[in-house]
Amino acid sequence: MASSPEHPVTDHHSQFDLLRQRRFLPYFAVQALGAFNDNVYRQAIIGLLGAMMLAGTMAPETRALYTQLAPAIFILPYFLFSATAGQIAEKLEKQRLIVITTTMEIAIMSLAAIGFVLQEMTILLVALFCTGLQSTLFGPVKYSILPSVLKPEELTGGNGLVEMGTSLAILLGMICGGSIFLLAGAAGPYVAAVSIIALAIAGNLVARRIPRVDAGEPGLRVDWNIARQSWRIWQLTRRQPAVRNAVLGVSWFWFIGTVLTAQLPVYAETNLGGTQALYIFALALFSIGVGAGSLLCEKLSGRTVEIGLVPLGAFGVSAFMLDLYFARPGQALAEGLSVSQFVAAPGSWRIILDLTGIGLFTGFFVVPLFALIQSRTPRAELARVIAGMNIQNAAFIVAAAVIGIALQRFLGWSIPQVFLALAIANALVAVWIFSIVPEFFMRFVSWLMVRTLYRLELHGIEKHVPDEGPAVLVCNHVSYMDALILSATVPRPVRFVMYYRIFDIPVMRWIFRTARAIPIASPREDAALMQRAFDEIDAALADGQLVGIFPEGRLTGDGEIAAFKSGVEKILERAAAAGRPVPVVPMALRGMWSSMWSRRSATAGAGRLGRMRVPRRFRAHVQVMAQAPIRDPGVTAQQLEAQVRELRGDAA
Numbered sequence: 001m002a003s004s005p006e007h008p009v010t011d012h013h014s015q016f017d018l019l020r021q022r023r024f025l026p027y028f029a030v031q032a033l034g035a036f037n038d039n040v041y042r043q044a045i046i047g048l049l050g051a052m053m054l055a056g057t058m059a060p061e062t063r064a065l066y067t068q069l070a071p072a073i074f075i076l077p078y079f080l081f082s083a084t085a086g087q088i089a090e091k092l093e094k095q096r097l098i099v100i101t102t103t104m105e106i107a108i109m110s111l112a113a114i115g116f117v118l119q120e121m122t123i124l125l126v127a128l129f130c131t132g133l134q135s136t137l138f139g140p141v142k143y144s145i146l147p148s149v150l151k152p153e154e155l156t157g158g159n160g161l162v163e164m165g166t167s168l169a170i171l172l173g174m175i176c177g178g179s180i181f182l183l184a185g186a187a188g189p190y191v192a193a194v195s196i197i198a199l200a201i202a203g204n205l206v207a208r209r210i211p212r213v214d215a216g217e218p219g220l221r222v223d224w225n226i227a228r229q230s231w232r233i234w235q236l237t238r239r240q241p242a243v244r245n246a247v248l249g250v251s252w253f254w255f256i257g258t259v260l261t262a263q264l265p266v267y268a269e270t271n272l273g274g275t276q277a278l279y280i281f282a283l284a285l286f287s288i289g290v291g292a293g294s295l296l297c298e299k300l301s302g303r304t305v306e307i308g309l310v311p312l313g314a315f316g317v318s319a320f321m322l323d324l325y326f327a328r329p330g331q332a333l334a335e336g337l338s339v340s341q342f343v344a345a346p347g348s349w350r351i352i353l354d355l356t357g358i359g360l361f362t363g364f365f366v367v368p369l370f371a372l373i374q375s376r377t378p379r380a381e382l383a384r385v386i387a388g389m390n391i392q393n394a395a396f397i398v399a400a401a402v403i404g405i406a407l408q409r410f411l412g413w414s415i416p417q418v419f420l421a422l423a424i425a426n427a428l429v430a431v432w433i434f435s436i437v438p439e440f441f442m443r444f445v446s447w448l449m450v451r452t453l454y455r456l457e458l459h460g461i462e463k464h465v466p467d468e469g470p471a472v473l474v475c476n477h478v479s480y481m482d483a484l485i486l487s488a489t490v491p492r493p494v495r496f497v498m499y500y501r502i503f504d505i506p507v508m509r510w511i512f513r514t515a516r517a518i519p520i521a522s523p524r525e526d527a528a529l530m531q532r533a534f535d536e537i538d539a540a541l542a543d544g545q546l547v548g549i550f551p552e553g554r555l556t557g558d559g560e561i562a563a564f565k566s567g568v569e570k571i572l573e574r575a576a577a578a579g580r581p582v583p584v585v586p587m588a589l590r591g592m593w594s595s596m597w598s599r600r601s602a603t604a605g606a607g608r609l610g611r612m613r614v615p616r617r618f619r620a621h622v623q624v625m626a627q628a629p630i631r632d633p634g635v636t637a638q639q640l641e642a643q644v645r646e647l648r649g650d651a652a
Contacts, residue, residue, distance in 0.1 A: 015157025015298045023149045026209035032165040037199040039173025044192040047181035077132035078394035083229035086387025089140035091220045094213035101138045102204035109200040113193030139390045144383040147374045148213045153462045153491035155371040157298035163367055164291035171287040217380040233388040243376050245437045246369040247389045251396040253366045258400035259422055267415045273332030274342050281339045285355040293363020304491045305371040308447030310440050313365025314430035320357035321423035327351050329416045442514035450488045458489055460626040470541040474640050475587040476561045477550035479597035489624045495540045496548040541575050541582050559593040561645055564637035576633035583629035588647035590623040
């Protein structure tokens with residue numbers, strides 16, 4: 001039953017509710033355990049190398065060689081097997097594949113445990129390569145499963161939880177893995193062996209609790225030609241400009257993260273004057289920032305896939321990274337500082353804020369990109385698109401490592417200078433991406449306008465707007481901001497039909513055109529434009545999209561709802577005649593009449609300046625109402641008008 005205006009039920013949800021549901025919690029735990037175990041293992045290898053060097057069984061040069069070789073061995077499978085992994089993730093039922101990969105992890109960690117006990121680096125490096133292979137197989141299913149188990153309005157929150165869990169799991173894994181040989185001493189190899197096997201078994205047991213999730217393309221024939229399929233799968237990421245640039249953005253995120261985290265150990269010692277503990281503290285600040293930013297995305301986006309946060313995140317990262325350069329451009333004045341001594345030192349809180357801020361805005365940057373890729377990519381291709389993205393990510397990670405080394409060894413740059421260059425490069429890359437696909441910046445402008453001017457309260461949106469498939473949304477028309485407000489509250493993209501004179505308003509025209517709004521005119525004004533509009537509406541519905549209509553045909557001049565025109569009937573009749581009837585969702589805006597963007601005058605007879613006034617209250621309270629879909633293709637404009645009138649009530 002739809003909520004009545006007198007007794008509304010507001011859509012209050014928290015992303016943390018997902019952690020109490022079987023469709024998400026076991027999956028979340030598996031990916032977090034996997035990230036934790038990977039980093040426990042890699043840091044334990046470094047700990048073993050240090051212990052062997054101290055015991056005199058390994059030369060420092062050999063240790064340095066293994067330390068540099070290990071990351072390359074881990075990343076190599078992403079280049080070799082991502083294409084195959086993407087096809088397998090598309091073909092197999094996803095829960096089964098996760099169980100298979102976590103079973104592989106048990107076998108791999110058992111091999112690694114033998115390497116620890118025997119202190120044999122060859123075995124450990126073979127196991128590390130196999131760990132990279134297992135991560136390569138798990139990667140495509142890790143993100144392609146989310147759209148199958150989450151609703152569109154949950155994608156941003158779910159991805160935020162995944163990124164938060166991954167980021168904290170990596171941090172804790174590094175701390176725990178690095179502490180094993182420090183705390184266990186001679187028993188370190190045995191503790192490491194038991195730990196990694198126990199974690200792998202735990203991950204496998206939890207994976208068996210994940211509900212069944214159907215394969216994306218069960219009839220897919222796997223092509224084992226690595227080179228050919230790597231090229232084809234990478235090409236899949238480039239079909240849609242928005243997805244292509246979202247994938248590029250995610251790869252750039254890995255580039256930034258690789259450069260930053262690779263420099264942190266030496267930066268903590270040389271520029272902050274600290275020890276290994278201070279490096280972990282700096283890494284923790286960045287990781288906690290990423291986790292917090294990832295979680296805040298749902299709150300800031302209003303439970304939609306809000307790519308307007310991406311420009312905010314990109315330029316925020318550059319701003320804090322730029323300030324990090326100025327906060328400590330030279331070497332530290334002291335050495336051997338503990339964490340508490342560093343925190344108490346002058347200027348340290350600025351560095352703490354910068355490192356946390358970089359992580360925070362990185363979360364704003366990457367979470368909406370993942371949600372965009374998942375929401376805009378066909379289900380039957382998503383795992384392969386994720387695999388193609390992983391190939392590109394691996395290339396960017398390698399490039400980041402090579403460029404970071406080259407800047408310091410061959411050009412003699414200091415680490416703060418590397419940070420300065422990265423801040424500038426990040427801003428330039430962001431501008432380039434947003435100029436190629438203006439939808440990112442358009443969404444940022446509209447998000448900023450809506451969230452600054454209004455406090456939105458939603459009633460029935462998630463319940464009644466279909467999660468997939470075509471539908472027509474009909475709503476009263478109060479202000480020039482109506483389309484932006486509705487697009488900020490409906491989880492799926494909406495193609496709005498609007499009067500061409502509103503469509504042509506300066507500045508707003510760029511927003512509407514970028515959002516692929518459909519301009520329309522009356523037959524007396526422009527019959528050809530009207531016909532093109534109806535054709536475009538029908539094509540959008542045939543493609544399974546949402547179409548938003550303001551059936552009054554104009555903004556209200558007195559705050560009352562005008563009679564609905566018959567155009568909506570023609571749209572429904574045309575779709576039904578083609579054998580694809582579409583539901584209609586009645587919606588209503590309440591509280592917009594007092595907006596500066598409506599036609600209400602400040603005083604009787606006031607002109608344009610009188611109307612262009614600020615709302616009565618800063619961040620005016622606006623309600624967005626939705627009622628149950630009407631599935632009768634013969635519904636009339638008058639019946640829809642009555643539904644919208646009832647929804648709006650007296651709250652103009």
